[in-house]
Amino acid sequence: MAEKRRAMIKIKPKKYKVGDIVKVDFIAIHPMDTGMQKDKKTGKIKPAHYINSITFSFDGKPFTTMKIWESVSRNPYFSVNYKVTGKGKITVDYTDNQSEKNSKSKKVKPKG
C-alpha cells in the first residue's frame, strides 16, 4: 500500500553561487524494519520494511544512486556533496523493499 511518506532535503550552506560545492542532506521518515524484530504490542514479527534504493537527480539527471540495506537507522539520514551548476531542482526518489515509491524535491537557487 503506497503511503505518502515524509522527507526533508536541506542544502548547506543556505546561500551559494554557481560553482560552489554544497552539502545535500536528506532525511526520510521510514521504519527501516529489519524483519527480525517483534511488534511489542502484537508479539508478531514485523516484516522487513526498509528503503532499499535512492536516486538523487538534478533536473531529471541522476548524479548519485544508492543501494540501502536494513542496517541503516530508522528515519534515515543520507548526505552527499553536489557542485552547483545553475538554477534547477534536486529530486530524491526513493523506493523500499515493499515497492513503495516516494519522492521529495528541493529548488536549487544560486545567487550569482
Place this chain on the structure above:
Amino acid sequence: MERRKFIQSMFATSAVVAMAVPSRLFAEEAKKKATPKGPNDMSFEEALKTITNGKGAKDSDKIKLTVPEIAENGAVVPVKVNVDHPMEEKNYVKAIHVLNKGNGNARCADIMLTPANAKGYFATRVKLSKTQEVVALVELSDGTFIQTAKSVKVTIGGCG
C-alpha cells in the same frame, strides 16, 4: 543511616562490583543466545569478495572514516566518509560502500557517486547490534578498491 548518605556510600564500595558489571552491559553478552538469520545476511568477508569481484581492497589512509569511539546507543550511530581523491571526469571516486563486521548483514549502504558530487563524501547513520568495526570500502573509477576500518564500542545502557 540517612538514605542519601547510604546511597553515596554504595557508590564508594561498589569497586568490586564494577569489575563484573561492564561486560554484562555490553551488547555481546546479550547476543550469546542464537540470533535468527535474516534474508540478507552476509558476512563481511563474503560482502568484500562480492563487491570487489574477488580482488579485495588495500588499506588506505586516503579514506577518512569518522565514527564515534563510543556510541551512546546502537540504534543511531553516525558514520562519515571522506575520500582524499579527485572527482574529475576520468578520475573520481566511483563508489563508497559502508559495511560492518558484526551485524548479520555486513552491508549498510552502497553509494554510487559521479563527478557531479565534486567530493568523495558520504554520511549516514547505521544500526550496530554490538561493539564492532565499521568499514569504508571505496571503489575508484580505475577499478581499484581501497578500504579502512574503525571500531565502535556499542553500549546498551541507560535508563528508560
Place this chain on the structure above:
Amino acid sequence: MRKLLLPLALMVTLATAGEQFAMSDADRAMYKEMLENNPADIFVEEGGELFEKLGDEKALAKFLGVTEKELPKYIAGFPRYIKKLGNVVGLDQVLQAMQVEQGKKKTKLKSTEMFSMLAYVKSLANDEQIAIDIDADKYIKASYELGKKTFETPRGGRGLSCLSCHSADIVGQILRTQPLPDLGKAGSGATWPAYRMTKSSLRTLQRRFQGCMNNALMKVIPIGSKEMVGLEVYISTLAQKEKQPIAIPGLKR
C-alpha cells in the same frame, strides 16, 4: 535496605571505572552535528500543520490574551497559570482547550500528534530563555512546590526518588553505562520535546519522566496531571537557573 542494596550494587560503577563509558569530545561533536539533521524536524513540521488547523499563532495568541509579538516570550514561560483554565497547565493542555473551544475532537495528551504539536509550538520560543516566574501567583508557586516534592519523594518497589539519581552530589556518577547528568546544566527543560534515538521518535519531557519512572519501578503518573505539570515546572526552572536557551527539537539518547 537489603532490597535497595542488591539492585544498586548491580547497576552502579565508580566514576573512574566509568571513564570507559564516557564519550570523548570528538564523539560529543559528532552528536552535536547530528542536531543539524534531526528527524524530529519533520515531526515538528507535521505539528505545525496540525497547529495551522487550530488557527496558528493568531488563534493561540488570542486564546492566551497576548499579542502575536509577545507570543514567543510568553510561550517560554510555560507551564504557567492560565486563569481561563483555572490551573497551571502545559502548552499541550492549552492546545487541547483550544480544540474544545473550537468544537473539535480533543487530541490525547499522550499521542504522537500532540507531541508534534507541542514541539512545534514550543519551538516558536527557540533561543528564548525559559521564563517561569514561580512567584507570579499562588498557583505556579504551588505547582513548583508539588513538582519539587514529587521529585524528592521516594516511591515504588526500590524506594527510589528522582533525587536518588539526579541529585547534585550524584551528578557524573555512572548508572547503566551513562553518566548521570546535571538536569539544569543539561538544559533538560529547554531541550525537550526531543528525538530519542533509542526510540527513534519524538518524545516530550513528561513522557520521558514516565519512562524513567517505569525503569525505577515507580508507578507511572499520567501526563497532564498536577504532579507531572509540577515536575515539568521544577525541571524547567533548573534549566532556567543555568540560563539554557530553548532549542526545540532536541536530540537525546
